Amino acid sequence: MVSVIGAGAWGSAIFYAISQKIETVITSRRKRNIEKFVSLEKALKNEYIIIAIASQSIKDFLETNKEKIKDKKILIASKGIDNKTNKFLNEIFEEYVDRNNLAFLSGPSFAKEVKENKPTALVIASQNEKLADKFSTFFPKFIKIYKSNDVIGVEVAGAYKNVIAIASGICEGLNLGNNAKAALIARGLVEMDRFGEFFGASKDTFLGVAGAGDLFLTANSTMSRNYRVGLNLAKGKTLDDILKELKEVAEGVYTTKAIYNIATKKGIYTPIANEVYKIIYERKKVKDSLRDLLS
Numbered sequence: 498m499v500s501v502i503g504a505g506a507w508g509s510a511i512f513y514a515i516s517q518k519i520e521t522v523i524t525s526r527r528k529r530n531i532e533k534f535v536s537l538e539k540a541l542k543n544e545y546i547i548i549a550i551a552s553q554s555i556k557d558f559l560e561t562n563k564e565k566i567k568d569k570k571i572l573i574a575s576k577g578i579d580n581k582t583n584k585f586l587n588e589i590f591e592e593y594v595d596r597n598n599l600a601f602l603s604g605p606s607f608a609k610e611v612k613e614n615k616p617t618a619l620v621i622a623s624q625n626e627k628l629a630d631k632f633s634t635f636f637p638k639f640i641k642i643y644k645s646n647d648v649i650g651v652e653v654a655g656a657y658k659n660v661i662a663i664a665s666g667i668c669e670g671l672n673l674g675n676n677a678k679a680a681l682i683a684r685g686l687v688e689m690d691r692f693g694e695f696f697g698a699s700k701d702t703f704l705g706v707a708g709a710g711d712l713f714l715t716a717n718s719t720m721s722r723n724y725r726v727g728l729n730l731a732k733g734k735t736l737d738d739i740l741k742e743l744k745e746v747a748e749g750v751y752t753t754k755a756i757y758n759i760a761t762k763k764g765i766y767t768p769i770a771n772e773v774y775k776i777i778y779e780r781k782k783v784k785d786s787l788r789d790l791l792s
């Protein structure tokens with residue numbers, strides 16, 4: 498039996514999908530009216546755990562549940578970089594769980610389409626190939642799973658694409674045109690690869706579904722929360738109002754700060770992330786930012 502931690506859009510979509518193949522329970526902070534909803538205590542009794550909560554909440558979650566989580570086999574479905582510690586999620590998890598018990602799920606996957614059984618391709622990255630194999634058996638046929646041992650690359654790809662999606666939404670909101678958006682996305686792919694390779698990631702990861710695939714999906718659709726953040730920032734809405742209206746997490750808002758902090762400290766060239774950071778955290782005028790970037 499498998500436990501899904503987090504009953505938001507993505508946790509409930511994963512729960513819906515894998516329940517077609519294997520007995521699964523789900524839990525979250527707020528009780529939901531879902532069959533097979535259980536308490537966190539009960540969920541943490543299972544050997545295989547899938548975590549789909551907001552990335553910025555993961556450190557606290559692990560610290561609170563460290564005794565119950567330490568021997569579990571965990572698939573992390575969250576996409577982000579912790580901006581309080583500026584650590585990647587694998588670094589945070591490895592403070593609590595052996596890396597051979599960790600795997601990371603990423604790729605182009607709007608929760609809504611997964612709930613509609615639409616064909617989806619994802620990557621499971623782990624240092625432990627047997628664990629990646631095991632988790633891949635939990636997914637139904639409409640979800641094709643690729644395996645990778647490039648944990649950092651898959652993590653960076655899934656997190657960074659959210660930042661480029663915000664920038665792409667701003668581009669759309671400023672009505673800069675398709676040429677500009679295509680250039681921005683292409684440069685965004687180069688930037689996320691540059692950032693990832695700095696930490697030992699493989700270029701192939703950024704050319705695959707976790708990188709280019711998820712970036713093209715997220716940076717081109719109003720189904721993306723991050724894209725909608727950018728779109729609405731360009732239309733002059735405040736970030737507070739945008740996030741209130743979203744009611745769901747937009748991970749790119751928080752990952753932007755982590756990337757800016759890391760890139761500044763390590764001297765990595767991340768112009769798009771820097772512009773998004775200045776817009777969100779330094780109140781830089783949107784209309785002055787991306788045009789500079791594209792000039």
Ligand SMILES: NC(=O)C1=CN([C@@H]2O[C@H](COP(=O)(O)OP(=O)(O)OC[C@H]3O[C@@H](n4cnc5c(N)ncnc54)[C@H](O)[C@@H]3O)[C@@H](O)[C@H]2O)C=CC1
Nearest residue numbers: 503504505506507508549550551554575576607608745746
């Ligand atoms: N929605 C989607 O299409 C996809 C989302 N993801 C990723 O899945 C992760 C979860 O996002 P969504 O479910 O989409 O967002 P959501 O906003 O619908 O749900 C967030 C979940 O995190 C939980 N959470 C928030 N703060 C928490 C805390 N302090 N302690 C415990 N739980 C907490 C909430 O209860 C909720 O279950 C994110 O990292 C997102 O990038 C990945 C692929 C697709």
Ligand SMILES: O=C(CO)COP(=O)(O)O
Nearest residue numbers: 604605606607721722723
């Ligand atoms: O990660 C996702 C699609 O792969 C969901 O994107 P958003 O978080 O921007 O909605």
